[in-house]
Ligand code: KG4
């Protein structure tokens with residue numbers, strides 16, 4: 001089965017094509033219009049998706065060397081995300097499906113991130129514990145069996161990627177700051193500044209205190225070294241992810257530990273999670289870099305899984321700003 005996946009939940013227009021679990025094409029256009037504003041402007045994002053979605057889909061078909069009529073199923077992200085942006089991808093994909101007489105399926109973005117793990121040769125093996133760390137989400141999900149999600153910890157305030165972006169902004173790096181901050185951290189000394197590792201009372205994540213600690217430090221030390229700040233913040237932020245996940249692993253019995261979402265591109269985080277899985281003698285699963293960020297392949301993989309399990313009974317035509325994995329109807 002050949003599946004086309006379209007992702008437009010935020011500021012990346014992305015198209016993926018798969019055949020089974022094999023990736024035929026994965027093309028992404030990252031919008032640069034938001035850099036000058038230091039964050040995503042929803043109206044601009046939607047307009048930009050409109051201008052690139054058609055040529056990008058054509059590019060994906062060219063890369064895969066297939067004709068549009070060879071596609072068996074068309075999927076698009078239904079949410080969570082920016083409504084205007086989601087509507088562009090959903091409407092384009094659904095129109096294509098109607099014109100071609102093919103089935104259409106709307107896909108939950110977080111489920112997409114989890115299915116990015118199917119690009120690894122081992123694939124998902126249940127029960128597993130997956131940490132989703134992106135610009136909008138920090139969620140620890142227990143998956144007992146396919147489609148059965150239980151969110152066991154989520155952030156009480158900022159998402160981890162959001163904290164990376166805000167701290168990057170504080171030390172003068174461009175948006176989105178996560179990858180730039182990681183680069184600075186490589187030449188900084190993580191032990192030089194002791195930022196507090198978050199310790200929320202409830203079993204959850206929290207990043208606003210750590211972000212504020214960085215802000216105060218930079219105000220009080222006018223000649224601070226940005227690389228040391230980046231390295232010290234990154235270490236505290238990752239310590240927190242590892243602490244909470246370690247606690248969860250002592251309570252549940254799983255075969256695999258998965259790490260997904262934009263922040264999973266971070267080298268230090270990947271290393272720390274590999275070590276954590278090793279401590280519990282379980283398999284670690286982290287997507288290769290192109291499948292950590294928002295992409296169309298993950299949407300195609302998740303859509304294909306639902307289509308194969310449930311058929312075309314539910315199209316998920318509506319777009320939604322929020323939807324927890326536990327509540328997918
Ligand atoms: O999953 P994603 O592409 O989009 C969302 O669904 O949010 O994640 C984007 C987030 C941004 O906050 C970005 O700064 C962060 O992932 N990110 C990173 C790295 N690469 C991307 N954060 C830390 N280190 C990185 N290497």
Ligand code: ZN
Pocket residue numbers: 109113134135261262293294
């Ligand atoms: Zn995402």
